[in-house]
Amino acid sequence: MKEYITKLKKDNDAIILAHYYVDKEVQDVADYIGDSFYLAKVAKETDAKKIIFAGVEFMGESAKILNPGKRVFMPDASADCPMAHMVTEKEIKEKREQYDDLAVVCYINSTADIKTLSDVCVTSANAVKIVKNLPNKNIFFIPDQNLGDYVRRQVPEKNVMTNDGFCPRHHIMTKEDVLAAKDRHPGAKVAVHPECKQEVREEADYIGSTSGIIKYVLDTDAEEFIIGTVDGVFPCIEEQAPNKKLFKVMEEQVCPNMKKVTLEKIVDVLENETNEVFLDDEFIKKALSPLEKMLELAK
Numbered sequence: 001m002k003e004y005i006t007k008l009k010k011d012n013d014a015i016i017l018a019h020y021y022v023d024k025e026v027q028d029v030a031d032y033i034g035d036s037f038y039l040a041k042v043a044k045e046t047d048a049k050k051i052i053f054a055g056v057e058f059m060g061e062s063a064k065i066l067n068p069g070k071r072v073f074m075p076d077a078s079a080d081c082p083m084a085h086m087v088t089e090k091e092i093k094e095k096r097e098q099y100d101d102l103a104v105v106c107y108i109n110s111t112a113d114i115k116t117l118s119d120v121c122v123t124s125a126n127a128v129k130i131v132k133n134l135p136n137k138n139i140f141f142i143p144d145q146n147l148g149d150y151v152r153r154q155v156p157e158k159n160v161m162t163n164d165g166f167c168p169r170h171h172i173m174t175k176e177d178v179l180a181a182k183d184r185h186p187g188a189k190v191a192v193h194p195e196c197k198q199e200v201r202e203e204a205d206y207i208g209s210t211s212g213i214i215k216y217v218l219d220t221d222a223e224e225f226i227i228g229t230v231d232g233v234f235p236c237i238e239e240q241a242p243n244k245k246l247f248k249v250m251e252e253q254v255c256p257n258m259k260k261v262t263l264e265k266i267v268d269v270l271e272n273e274t275n276e277v278f279l280d281d282e283f284i285k286k287a288l289s290p291l292e293k294m295l296e297l298a299k
């Protein structure tokens with residue numbers, strides 16, 4: 001299957017981008033594996049004709065918006081991030097009416113519709129830096145209340161307001177889960193994603209994006225780590241540092257939508273050009289501005 005996909009990629013002038021949360025066998029056929037920020041940059045810069053995005057809908061949409069001349073395909077058209085839909089146009093409008101200098105800061109885990117209404121996009125890898133560097137005092141951070149709260153604490157000089165969106169996978173973890181994991185593995189370092197609640201973050205030695213967590217584990221002189229994010233990051237660490245022992249906060253740490261991406265579905269999009277991402281040109285122009293601003297401000 002792997003060899004066949006390599007041949008199909010070549011025949012189609014296609015590249016596969018895979019988020020760390022997809023299955024290891026899918027990561028193994030990818031040309032680029034990374035966090036949302038890295039993959040957005042790769043999507044913008046690639047010369048390949050086709051991009052196969054092994055991830056969820058907002059990632060494929062962002063790739064198409066950043067590089068509209070390329071054809072973007074999703075192995076599973078139903079793979080979507082529930083948090084992307086957890087903010088409404090009405091909430092944004094109301095906040096804009098309340099504050100003259102408001103910056104709407106939109107986590108990339110959002111629909112393309114919501115991006116068109118936002119001033120700048122961020123990912124978990126650059127949210128703090130970008131909010132810090134915006135001239136605006138009043139910030140409406142959407143749709144993740146937890147990443148928003150993390151940013152608020154890192155940038156206390158700003159008025160960071162959030163709505164009530166969340167990632168079901170990360171939001172479900174509790175302080176008790178982390179304490180129980182620490183009891184099971186005393187001495188282990190704890191690294192969590194900022195999509196976790198504050199009660200979880202405050203128990204962590206490190207808080208960061210998926211690539212940040214991987215780097216932290218690889219660079220830290222310890223043998224055992226408790227990881228508070230989807231366990232798709234494990235294989236990448238295990239390959240580079242087989243001596244490190246990785247443990248989960250909870251028994252199940254999977255993103256069911258990322259799991260929908262399979263090798264069979266990748267073959268299908270490569271053979272049959274199914275599940276192409278189509279967005280209207282005018283719409284692309286509107287959604288491009290906050291994404292380009294992110295790339296600029298994150299430099």
Ligand code: 13P
Pocket residue numbers: 034035036037109123124125167193195208209210211
């Ligand atoms: P990263 O930006 O850290 O890759 O996270 C994406 C995501 O969906 C986290 O749940």
Ligand code: SF4
Pocket residue numbers: 021056080081082083109167168169170195230255256257258
């Ligand atoms: Fe969305 Fe959460 Fe899955 Fe990330 S882990 S894609 S935020 S549901």
